[in-house]
Amino acid sequence: MIGGLGMPELIVILVIILIIFGAGKLPEIGAGLGKGIKNFKKATQEPLPKKEDEPEKIDKD
DSSP states (O other): OBTTBOHHHHHHHHHHHHHHHOTTTHHHHHHHHHHHHHHHHHHHHSOOOOOSSSOOOOOOO
């Protein structure tokens, strides 16, 4: 079960998507969705870029 959706609900959603977009567009939609998820995961795992305005902290021992 994904996010409260069972198998019958997922099948109905997939059939509706197939009717709307057609079989020819499904690979393009899937590839775009996969790239989007990959980019999102990459963006959430990368450290934030350092700001140019922010001075570097120097340890004083």
